[in-house]
Amino acid sequence: MSRIPLISGNWKMNLNHFEAIQLVQKLSYELRNHDYERVEVSVHPPFTNIRSIQTVIDADRMNFRLGAQNCHAEASGAFTGDVSPAMLQKLDVEFVIVGHSERRALSGETDELVAAKAKSVFAHSMVPIVCVGETLEHREGGEAEAIVETQVKGSLADLSKDQLSQVVIAYEPVWAIGTGQTASAEDAQAMCSHIRSVVAAIHGPAETELRIQYGGSVNVSNAAELMAMEDIDGALVGGASLEAASFAGIVSFQEV
Numbered sequence: 629m630s631r632i633p634l635i636s637g638n639w640k641m642n643l644n645h646f647e648a649i650q651l652v653q654k655l656s657y658e659l660r661n662h663d664y665e666r667v668e669v670s671v672h673p674p675f676t677n678i679r680s681i682q683t684v685i686d687a688d689r690m691n692f693r694l695g696a697q698n699c700h701a702e703a704s705g706a707f708t709g710d711v712s713p714a715m716l717q718k719l720d721v722e723f724v725i726v727g728h729s730e731r732r733a734l735s736g737e738t739d740e741l742v743a744a745k746a747k748s749v750f751a752h753s754m755v756p757i758v759c760v761g762e763t764l765e766h767r768e769g770g771e772a773e774a775i776v777e778t779q780v781k782g783s784l785a786d787l788s789k790d791q792l793s794q795v796v797i798a799y800e801p802v803w804a805i806g807t808g809q810t811a812s813a814e815d816a817q818a819m820c821s822h823i824r825s826v827v828a829a830i831h832g833p834a835e836t837e838l839r840i841q842y843g844g845s846v847n848v849s850n851a852a853e854l855m856a857m858e859d860i861d862g863a864l865v866g867g868a869s870l871e872a873a874s875f876a877g878i879v880s881f882q883e884v
């Protein structure tokens with residue numbers, strides 16, 4: 629079975645809504661119809677920009693999938709400052725990143741919370757991009773596979789079999805994020821293959837349909853090599869997604 633790669637731009641806490649509109653317009657100008665036939669492209673602006681980007685995508689009939697970077701697990705309630713999956717659904721958001729390592733590290737998100745968010749995202753007819761990845765300490769201690777396995781099992785714990793084949797997993801080694809240091813294509817492949825077998829052990833057929841992205845200093849020069857790997861089905865891109873030419877270069881990678 630061939631899986632359509634998903635290339636996602638995680639803008640993190642960057643760009644106001646004017647800058648965000650400019651970026652999607654430039655990106656749309658750089659890409660051609662055949663690019664969208666090979667890959668799906670999602671953009672994940674900060675919450676304050678989502679409505680503006682939704683309007684531009686809609687008005688100009690752009691081929692981007694709209695994404696968010698996080699959401700609360702509950703549909704509504706007394707959660708000051710949070711944004712609910714129901715609100716994102718109403719804005720035509722299709723993909724929601726959950727459990728990014730920055731949220732796990734800086735906001736104390738646990739696998740249990742990530743699992744509740746992933747379940748809630750599905751319940752609101754969107755698809756979660758569930759992030760997992762080891763720290764440098766874990767890798768140097770030979771624990772990378774075990775840590776990632778625990779994260780995968782814990783973060784997907786609340787999903788049905790059907791949801792397990794639709795979910796997207798992003799393998800992002802923490803030491804590769806924003807550092808310019810990428811996992812070698814072979815190491816990234818080995819971990820993504822391990823993740824696929826962990827999910828397959830929970831639910832057989834998901835093994836073939838499940839999309840697994842690699843993230844961590846993906847750029848124009850390393851995207852093709854990473855994406856050529858059998859178990860890597862796309863990329864979750866931070867820094868390089870903030871510039872139209874570099875993100876477009878990643879999206880239109882040439883197969884190696």
Ligand code: 13P
Pocket residue numbers: 638728800804805806807808843844845846864865866867868
């Ligand atoms: P960089 O591409 O900047 O390393 O960020 C990766 C990331 O965290 C995407 O979610």
